[in-house]
Amino acid sequence: MCGIVGYIGEKQAQPILVAGLKRLEYRGYDSAGIATMSPKAKVTLLRAKGKVSGLDEKVTTHTTTDTVGVGHTRWATHGEPSKRNAHPHHVGDIYLVHNGIIENYQDLKAMLARHDYDFKSDTDTEVLTALIDYLARDADNLLAAVSGALKMVVGAYGIAVLSVANPNEIIIARKGSPLIVGVGGGEVFIASDASALVGHTDQVIYMHDGEIGVCTTSGVQLYDIDAHSVEAKVEKLEIDLQSIQKKGFDHFLLKEIYDQPDSLRSTLRGRVNLDTSSVKLGGLNMTNDELREVRNIMVVGCGTAYYAGMMAGYFVEQFTDDVTIRAEIASELRYRSFSVPEHTVALIVSQSGETADTLACLQELQRRGVKCLGVVNAVGSTIAREVDGGVYVHVGAEISVASTKAFTSQVAAITMFGMMIAQAKGVSPRELNGYVRELDLLPGEIESVLEKTADEVRDIAATYANYEHALYVGRDTLYPIALEGALKLKEVSYIQAEGHAAGELKHGPIALIDDRFFVVCYLQDNWLYEKTQSNLVEMNARGAHAIVITDTDKRVPAETVIRVKTKLQVLTPLVFNVVSQLLAYYIATARGNDVDQPRNLAKSVTVE
Numbered sequence: 001m002c003g004i005v006g007y008i009g010e011k012q013a014q015p016i017l018v019a020g021l022k023r024l025e026y027r028g029y030d031s032a033g034i035a036t037m038s039p040k041a042k043v044t045l046l047r048a049k050g051k052v053s054g055l056d057e058k059v060t061t062h063t064t065t066d067t068v069g070v071g072h073t074r075w076a077t078h079g080e081p082s083k084r085n086a087h088p089h090h091v092g093d094i095y096l097v098h099n100g101i102i103e104n105y106q107d108l109k110a111m112l113a114r115h116d117y118d119f120k121s122d123t124d125t126e127v128l129t130a131l132i133d134y135l136a137r138d139a140d141n142l143l144a145a146v147s148g149a150l151k152m153v154v155g156a157y158g159i160a161v162l163s164v165a166n167p168n169e170i171i172i173a174r175k176g177s178p179l180i181v182g183v184g185g186g187e188v189f190i191a192s193d194a195s196a197l198v199g200h201t202d203q204v205i206y207m208h209d210g211e212i213g214v215c216t217t218s219g220v221q222l223y224d225i226d227a228h229s230v231e232a233k234v235e236k237l238e239i240d241l242q243s244i245q246k247k248g249f250d251h252f253l254l255k256e257i258y259d260q261p262d263s264l265r266s267t268l269r270g271r272v273n274l275d276t277s278s279v280k281l282g283g284l285n286m287t288n289d290e291l292r293e294v295r296n297i298m299v300v301g302c303g304t305a306y307y308a309g310m311m312a313g314y315f316v317e318q319f320t321d322d323v324t325i326r327a328e329i330a331s332e333l334r335y336r337s338f339s340v341p342e343h344t345v346a347l348i349v350s351q352s353g354e355t356a357d358t359l360a361c362l363q364e365l366q367r368r369g370v371k372c373l374g375v376v377n378a379v380g381s382t383i384a385r386e387v388d389g390g391v392y393v394h395v396g397a398e399i400s401v402a403s404t405k406a407f408t409s410q411v412a413a414i415t416m417f418g419m420m421i422a423q424a425k426g427v428s429p430r431e432l433n434g435y436v437r438e439l440d441l442l443p444g445e446i447e448s449v450l451e452k453t454a455d456e457v458r459d460i461a462a463t464y465a466n467y468e469h470a471l472y473v474g475r476d477t478l479y480p481i482a483l484e485g486a487l488k489l490k491e492v493s494y495i496q497a498e499g500h501a502a503g504e505l506k507h508g509p510i511a512l513i514d515d516r517f518f519v520v521c522y523l524q525d526n527w528l529y530e531k532t533q534s535n536l537v538e539m540n541a542r543g544a545h546a547i548v549i550t551d552t553d554k555r556v557p558a559e560t561v562i563r564v565k566t567k568l569q570v571l572t573p574l575v576f577n578v579v580s581q582l583l584a585y586y587i588a589t590a591r592g593n594d595v596d597q598p599r600n601l602a603k604s605v606t607v608e
């Protein structure tokens with residue numbers, strides 16, 4: 001949820017730490033801080049409420065030549081956004097930054113208070129800092145103190161620790177929260193995710209749960225929780241500077257909406273074969289026999305990832321007779337007493353690969369012996385490393401908090417997985433040909449809808465930007481699109497928006513329709529056209545301000561109609577979704593919102 005960074009080397013640490021925090025700011029922007037230490041162990045601690053830019057101003061008036069330091073950008077869990085609760089926290093000799101939640105911090109706090117520790121903030125992190133300081137009094141070294149403390153805490157953490165008693169090292173550790181170390185050339189870079197390391201080194205170590213690292217200018221030595229040394233695996237960093245820049249767009253959100261034709265081509269590359277009307281996913285680690293045996297697919301994810309699973313489920317049902325597919329909300333599934341039918345495969349869907357609830361479901365399903373395949377974007381992320389096989393969607397870095405290009409590619413990847421099962425079960429290429437052809441057409445169709453409708457959508461958005469309530473409705477494959485469309489609008493415009501199955505309207509939601517609401521109705525010219533059209537007429541009868549997104553040339557009774565010309569049929573909803581992504585973007589920018597870093601949200605939800 002938060003972003004942590006660290007540096008030890010020969011270079012001036014402050015600019016490296018601040019630049020790293022700016023790259024990680026989409027993980028949380030409630031406050032930011034850095035602590036750097038001189039060779040003589042003089043620490044300069046700078047913290048500011050709000051965005052990293054506020055901290056940057058402080059650095060200009062408190063510049064040091066220190067070459068060791070840690071930093072943090074916060075998504076508040078314990079204690080309101082404020083300077084008092086900002087990291088790094090300092091207790092005694094210890095300075096610490098933390099991403100995660102210490103669940104038993106109240107008990108530890110009470111224990112430490114009995115040893116005359118008092119606390120300046122409301123955070124769980126300050127308690128961990130004090131615990132390490134307390135144990136360091138009798139420990140042989142900082143590593144032993146950190147190891148001792150981490151064996152006493154319950155919860156999730158990614159931490160980086162400085163001590164004035166050890167000015168030539170930084171101690172790091174992870175459990176449940178991501179941590180990556182960049183190495184090479186007499187310096188070590190520490191970060192919550194790879195984007196902060198790009199441009200510094202492409203040699204990285206992905207820390208595993210329960211590992212502790214001692215970072216010095218000669219590199220990083222890893223240990224297990226009992227401080228026994230363990231092997232470090234150095235890997236090559238996959239992402240480049242290009243993919244984490246705005247390429248001339250005003251916002252990452254718009255850039256990533258426009259990335260979709262190419263990011264989808266990367267997802268499909270080498271996996272779709274038009275000649276044989278077939279698909280092939282390389283990394284599943286499943287034989288054809290195993291695929292043939294599948295009877296049930298559980299798709300697990302949160303937010304947009306969950307909606308992608310729901311969406312693809314509608315497609316997969318259409319070309320497999322004896323397979324059930326069901327999308328599950330991870331935060332619900334992890335605490336439900338659910339049963340797993342025989343021949344079940346679980347698809348674990350996550351853009352970041354670090355979402356705590358999704359990860360917990362993966363671990364529970366694996367504990368029950370269920371084969372778990374990842375549908376992940378972030379290479380080297382925890383979920384990607386823990387699944388039994390899977391598909392990388394390869395959409396490049398997705399930086400805007402609101403997920404767009406990952407959704408489109410997640411739907412394509414899950415659909416291709418379903419087609420792999422159908423192929424193994426003997427479904428003929430002729431039956432799958434329609435899907436193969438449309439997957440191949442989809443990038444071009446998205447390109448054309450961006451070209452042809454973006455300006456129109458921008459103008460329409462201005463008309464609806466002052467509403468505070470919206471209803472999104474669709475039938476069949478357009479129902480998950482209604483949910484996803486409403487989520488996008490909520491996330492970036494802060495307009496209260498609900499997605500509903502159009503057929504459900506008369507069972508309650510239609511009561512909402514009045515002048516304060518606008519309605520987005522997805523109207524596809526297929527076998528459900530009349531059904532949805534009647535829902536639209538019913539809403540119009542109650543005075544709905546309707547925006548209809550449709551591919552029909554017929555007259556459509558609505559206040560606003562956005563017509564999408566497309567060669568697609570079954571995959572048309574994915575093109576309609578791009579229109580509602582644009583609508584959310586332009587309404588939010590018309591309202592003057594920071595669309596890349598919407599309030600109260602973070603890109604990767606690494607706590608429950």
Ligand code: AGP
Nearest residue numbers: 303304305350351352355402403
């Ligand atoms: C989507 O725009 C949101 N950022 C959020 O719902 C997101 O989809 C969810 O947190 C899951 O994230 P993941 O794909 O990284 O696991």
